[in-house]
Amino acid sequence: MTESHKLVVYYIAQQAKTNQLIGDNNIHSIFNNRMVNIVSESQKQAVDSYLNQQEPRPEIIDTFIEVPENRRTTKWPQLERAVDAAKLSGALLVIAELGTLTNNEYFAQLLLESSVNFYCCDQPFVNHTILEALYKHAQVQRKLHGKLIREGLKMTSAKSGNPNAAEVISKVNKPKIDTAIVFAFLLQPIISDYRRKGYSQRQMVKALNEEGFTAPEGGKWVLSQLQKVLDRVKLNEIALQAGHVFSELSEKQYSYSQIAEEFRNQNIISLKRTPWDEAQVKKLEDRIKQIQEITHINQLVLSLLPIVKEFRTRNLTIQEMLDIFEEKNITIKEHVA
Amino acid sequence: MSQQEPLPDHILECIENLRNQVNEEILEQASLEVALESAVKHLPVYLKVVKSHIEQLSRVLNTEQHNHKTLETADLAQPVRQLMSIFKELSDDDLLTMEQLASLSKIQGTVVRTTQEDHVQSQTAPS
Numbered sequence: 001m002t003e004s005h006k007l008v009v010y011y012i013a014q015q016a017k018t019n020q021l022i023g024d025n026n027i028h029s030i031f032n033n034r035m036v037n038i039v040s041e042s043q044k045q046a047v048d049s050y051l052n053q054q055e056p057r058p059e060i061i062d063t064f065i066e067v068p069e070n071r072r073t074t075k076w077p078q079l080e081r082a083v084d085a086a087k088l089s090g091a092l093l094v095i096a097e098l099g100t101l102t103n104n105e106y107f108a109q110l111l112l113e114s115s116v117n118f119y120c121c122d123q124p125f126v127n128h129t130i131l132e133a134l135y136k137h138a139q140v141q142r143k144l145h146g147k148l149i150r151e152g153l154k155m156t157s158a159k160s161g162n163p164n165a166a167e168v169i170s171k172v173n174k175p176k177i178d179t180a181i182v183f184a185f186l187l188q189p190i191i192s193d194y195r196r197k198g199y200s201q202r203q204m205v206k207a208l209n210e211e212g213f214t215a216p217e218g219g220k221w222v223l224s225q226l227q228k229v230l231d232r233v234k235l236n237e238i239a240l241q242a243g244h245v246f247s248e249l250s251e252k253q254y255s256y257s258q259i260a261e262e263f264r265n266q267n268i269i270s271l272k273r274t275p276w277d278e279a280q281v282k283k284l285e286d287r288i289k290q291i292q293e294i295t296h297i298n299q300l301v302l303s304l305l306p307i308v309k310e311f312r313t314r315n316l317t318i319q320e321m322l323d324i325f326e327e328k329n330i331t332i333k334e335h336v337a
Numbered sequence: 338m339s340q341q342e343p344l345p346d347h348i349l350e351c352i353e354n355l356r357n358q359v360n361e362e363i364l365e366q367a368s369l370e371v372a373l374e375s376a377v378k379h380l381p382v383y384l385k386v387v388k389s390h391i392e393q394l395s396r397v398l399n400t401e402q403h404n405h406k407t408l409e410t411a412d413l414a415q416p417v418r419q420l421m422s423i424f425k426e427l428s429d430d431d432l433l434t435m436e437q438l439a440s441l442s443k444i445q446g447t448v449v450r451t452t453q454e455d456h457v458q459s460q461t462a463p464s
Contacts, residue, residue: 174375174378174379175378175379175381175382176382178379178382179379179382179383179386179387181416182383182387182416182417182420183386183387183390185413185414185416185417186387186390186391186394186413186417187394188413188414189394189398189403189406189411189412189413190394190397190398190403193402193403193404207402211397211400211402212393212396212397213390213393213394213397214390214393216386216390217386236414240414291416293375294416295415295416295419296358296361297372297375297376297379298416298419298420298423299358299419300355300358300359300372300376301376301380301423301427301435302419302422302423302426303351303354303355303358304351304355304376304435305423305426305427305431306347306348306351306426307348307351307352307355308431308434308435308438309426309431310344310345310348311434312430312434314342318434318437318438318441319441321434321438322438322441322442322445324344324352325352325355325369328352328353328356329356330352330355330356330359330369331359331360331367331368331369332368332369332370332442332445333368333370333442333445
């Protein structure tokens with residue numbers, strides 16, 4: 001049997017409760033409410049139909065069933081395994097249903113970077129070139145969508161509705177944003193080593209995956225993910241290096257454009273390939289503030305932890321703890337000006 | 338341990354530090370309420386994403402590829418070093434207590450704010 005006659009089949013399943021499956025028949029099962037993975041009949045038929053068209057009939061060497069958290073997830077562990085299996089055996093990866101997954105950059109990039117041969121039963125015309133085009137189109141659409149949302153938020157803030165919409169959203173997302181900044185700090189020593197070795201971004205992705213340092217939310221790295229983290233690493237580095245210069249100039253009441261000019265004069269590396277401008281200085285200021293806040297909250301937790309432990313040993317109630325803080329002149333509540 | 342027993346010096350020092358940090362006005366408002374709210378929202382996300390990666394970092398740095406560095410010799414940034422110290426100490430009970438402190442201080446904050454706003458309004462209202 002030639003290698004092209006070997007297949008690795010990949011299904012996308014949905015989770016359902018067993019009682020949902022038998023619901024209409026009114027049967028009470030001991031498996032009630034147990035979660036099971038359901039591969040749709042259409043996917044099974046699509047794969048069968050593909051197999052029946054092949055002469056000689058290929059051999060399925062492995063089957064993988066993915067149950068994605070949602071369609072926008074960054075984790076595709078079964079796809080990673082399927083790609084590895086196909087690569088290892090030189091088999092064709094048969095994707096039962098591609099659907100709209102070309103919009104998911106992690107899914108699409110995993111396939112594109114693997115260079116395995118694949119066949120999508122529901123969209124047989126999709127090959128590497130078309131997948132890459134669809135993926136890039138989705139990227140452009142996402143950017144446009146993001147721009148529309150930002151403009152919409154500004155309109156909402158300016159006109160009616162919630163005047164603080166943008167502010168509220170950024171507050172809700174703050175823990176995630178701050179975690180991304182800390183993650184970039186965490187990756188920094190590894191990236192420094194890679195840079196010293198002259199690795200390209202693609203080589204960095206490969207090395208991270210080989211060394212077993214997973215992507216922020218687990219799973220393998222893809223290039224676009226690393227590029228976002230590299231931007232954060234760079235911004236963090238410049239914020240630490242140029243932070244004191246920025247503070248000095250701010251104290252002297254320099255405007256953003258004056259600070260940009262000063263940075264250019266001092267040959268401080270800019271955030272982008274273009275020289276320092278107002279927008280870059282503003283971005284740097286935001287990052288300096290974010291790092292300051294992260295450090296501040298962490299320091300506060302470090303001070304609070306021994307106190308909390310001691311208070312618990314003394315069996316104090318939460319109210320008694322707050323009373324002690326108040327007694328020690330710690331401002332507990334914000335005051336109206 | 339008796340509730341009335343005086344607090345040990347190192348705890349008093351921590352309370353002093355905490356007071357200074359709360360008063361630093363780095364956050365949008367200088368109050369324990371705001372600081373606690375921020376801390377209890379951040380810690381679960383840090384635990385989920387950062388903690389496991391610190392373990393991975395330690396393992397990866399200790400390879401030949403990275404000259405057998407350790408977390409201590411890797412020149413990590415301050416936020417990461419702080420979180421390493423937090424993770425060493427933080428228990429589920431600590432997090433729960435902090436969450437309860439955040440909730441209660443928020444409730445008290447709302448009560449006080451409402452009372453103060455009522456007071457301001459009554460002062461400025463035309464007689």
